[in-house]
Amino acid sequence: MYYVAEGDDPRRLGRDLVNRVRAHQHIVTYxxxxxxxxxxxxxxxxxxxxxxxxxxxxxxxxxxxxxxxxxxxGYETRQHTWLDIPGVITQETLEELVVHHPEQIAALKDVVMVQCVRPQNTPDYCSRVCCTNTMKNAIRIKLFNPHCRVTVLYKNIVTYGFREQYYTEARRLGVIFIRYSDDSPPEIELSGSGEQRRLQVRIRDLSLNRWLTLPADLIPLSMSIAPxxxxxxxxxxxxxxxxxxxxxxxxxxxxxxxxxxxxxxxxxxxxxxxxxxxxxxxxxxxxxxxxxxxxAHGTLHLGGIVAEVDPDKCVGCLTCTRVCPFAIPQVIQQEGRNGVGGLGGAAFIDPAQCQGCGTCTGECPANAIQLVNYTDEQMMLREIGGLGEWLPVIGNS
Ligand code: SF4
Ligand code: SF4
Structure with a gap:
């Protein structure tokens, strides 16, 4: 990115940060x-x-x-068949043109921007930054070339927080917004041949309830952001x-x-x-x-409620390794951890990693795992000193 909607230069910020990190005597980068x-x-x-x-x-x-x-x-995805058509680019490429080839931007007559485009078979989610990015580039085109007709095809414009002002600014500069739905997505076509070849976009305008055909010199797509x-x-x-x-x-x-x-x-x-x-x-x-x-601490104190395995009871069934939501138990071979019948290994739960959720203690078929401070013996206590005794409830009384 060369500029953000607010006008700042993120590359300069990135360069400064990289230089500071490289020069720092306590940071090693690989x-x-x-x-x-x-x-x-x-x-x-x-x-x-x-x-x-x-x-x-x-x-x-x-x-x-x-x-x-x-x-x-994350990164801007680039897998879409539309991107094989000459004149169809991503918003990132448009930004390159704005910065390095303003003469091409000045020569444009019709630009149609399409929002919410994603590669096939990928999850459908809002990439959050694309609408503001589109407003930013639409405003730049209008400032360079006020006579260029800029149209934005969108499902929902989501310019978060105070960034709504860029949407208002784009409208004030004459950017046209047309809403479409997933039922009738835009279609990109190449009409004519040779010198007369023209790009055009067909779109069903929801407010007019009719199909429109828009000529286009350039079609920037807002591609989804992927991890x-x-x-x-x-x-x-x-x-x-x-x-x-x-x-x-x-x-x-x-x-x-x-x-x-x-x-x-x-x-x-x-x-x-x-x-x-x-x-x-x-x-x-x-x-x-x-x-x-x-x-900042010299010593770390870990939680006291952790699961403990009795290696003499463990049958090595691996249940705990599968049920632990944090994948902490491991069946290991170690001196003194032979398991039932000298299996040659027993489960081990690292107390520094255990979250004490108790899932494995409930699932272990050999009853080999106890949660410290919540052991079976403690949970089954009938009498608690000073607090009295649990009594069975008889009838409905
Ligand atoms: S569930 Fe119990 S018996 Fe099975 S591996 Fe874990 S500790 Fe051992
Ligand atoms: S108590 Fe919970 S976090 Fe700890 S080992 Fe068992 S399942 Fe994993």
Whole structure:
């Protein structure tokens, strides 16, 4: 992006930030590097990384760290058959033209922008930033070339918060808005041949209830924003959940929007969902603050309510490994953890990672798992010192 609706230059901001990070003596950056394996727990994570050297060879190494922040971002999708038609571009390409080839923008007579376009067989969701981005580019075209007819085909215009002013500004400058529905989506056609070939868009205007044919020199599409490539694989390695749209899913949308259920792993920016730049910055600052609350401590105190496995009762059935929502239990081979009948392994639950939800304790068929402070013995107590005794209820009284 070269400019945002407010007029600021995000590239300059990005360049400044990259330079500050590179120059910082306490920050090490690894580029051309991928995560191979990740393990450990809050305060003591490890990550095996593979870095590609410039000579084409790879080097693998381990980094130990106290917290992990996921900020893998998103991108504008580009998979659509319409994009094979000459003159059909994405909003990102339009922005390149506005900045590098203003003479082409000045020569345009008809521009038809189409909102809410997504690759086939991908989930349908609002990418949040596209409407404001379209207003921004429509306004730029009108300022460069007031005689150009700019039409926006939309399902819903969602210019969040005070960004409504850019919609008002676009209308004031003469941008035409036509609403369509999923029942009758726009159709892009090439008419004529050779020199006379013309692009046109057919659209059924909902307010007029009739089909319109709009000539177009250029058709910029607002393509959906998708999570970064490799997100699914990364989520699997980190044992983190994804939303139905494929972005990372936070622990709680309102109360913990930068946390995961796994302690010590945080989320920032578009890896979470499409966001405006200032929202990504706020999200990143919040994630950094959450990380600092852990890193500022010399010692971490973990919760006392955790599940414990009695290795002498474990039959190695793997039930706990499947039912734990946080994928914490593991059946391991270790001295003193042989399992029933000398199986050669028993389940182990890392107390630093266990969330104490109790699911595995209820599901273990061998009754080998107890939740500390909520053991079967404690839960079945008939008499509680000082509080009296549970009595069975007889009849309806
Ligand atoms: S569910 Fe129980 S018996 Fe089965 S592996 Fe886990 S601890 Fe062992
Ligand atoms: S108590 Fe809950 S979080 Fe802990 S290991 Fe069992 S299922 Fe997983």
């Amino acid at each position: 580029t051309r590097t991928e995560l191979i394996q990740h393990g450990g727990h809050v305060g003591r994570f490890w990550a095996d990384l593979r870095s590609m050297r410039h000579d084409g060879t790879a080097v693998t190494f381990r980094v130990e760290h106290g917290v992990t922040i996921i900020a893998t971002g 970064a490539q490799g997100t699914r694989e990364l989520a699997r390695k980190l044992r983190l959940p994804l939303s139905s749209e494929g972005f990372f899913a936070e622990a709680q949308i309102k109360l913990r929007p930068m946390d995961f259920m796994r302690e010590g792993i945080f989320l920032a920016g578009m890896a979470h969902y499409p966001k405006f730049i200032e929202e990504s910055i706020s999200h990143a600052l919040a994630a950094a603050a959450r990380a600092l609350t852990l890193l």
